[in-house]
Amino acid sequence: MSAAPFPRHIAVLILATLACSFAGGHIAARIAFDHDTGLLLAMLCRSGVTMLALIALVLWRSESLRLKPQTWGWQLLLGLLIAVQSFCIYSAVARIPVALALLVVNLAPILLALLTWALGGPRPTARAALLMGLILFGLVLVLDLPARLSGETQIDASWIEGVLFGLTAAAVFACALWVTEHRLSAMPGTVRSMLTMLVVFVASALAGAGGLLPGGMGLPSAGVGWVALACLVLLYGTAFSTLFIFVTRLNIARNAPVMNMEPVAGLLFGWLILDQLLGGMQIIGGLIVVSGIVLLTYRRPA
Structure with a gap:
């Protein structure tokens, strides 16, 4: 099933829309969690609906x-890694501003480069190392560490937990990306993603049935929570499925950095919908992080 690539402005528009959809899904998740929706329930609904959409796509493509x-062992590992990553990012979103959580999770490209090097891959170039340092500097500003360490801004347990969950999500996602690239790259993307969502769905269901997370399967306590849960599922499922339907026409190697606008969209949506506003220095740090990641992941067209 080959088709002509979209013109670049169309591809960029589609990827930007998908990034906004993913960010909107995390905003919806925060609203759902604020109305007592269980974290495992959110994972179960999100992965279940996305899995069904991907099953339909796999059947359609035969x-x-x-x-x-x-390959089955690596596929199972990938699914478990994504399940842990989903749990961690939702745990972060539930504790700290959405944009902050997304910026921390976006450290994954740095961790992937270091992991690849540690496992015998190419050493990061001087340019890549410089950009990594720039991204980390930006993250220091985003986390407002100077003010927090000096005592000007209070450090509470929820903030620490949220940041640690975000860092864990980034590390686990980097491992998942390594497995995808080095062990499962020969698999069709739709099949790999469908099986991954299946593992996430089963893992969430088993964790919920076993009561591993108190309140993990709790239902929303208000209509707003139900609407937010539905929006979470719709936004994520639609964006994820659309990405794989059009992936061969989007020239991902060239246009993938556009997806890094997700934290920017999260910042805007968080301000407009949740009244979550980062400080001026944090916003500057966020722009540094996003710019550094875009430059780090950008590949010149051959």
């Missing part, structure tokens, strides 16, 4: 599910 025996 893609084979025959995998090599060793």
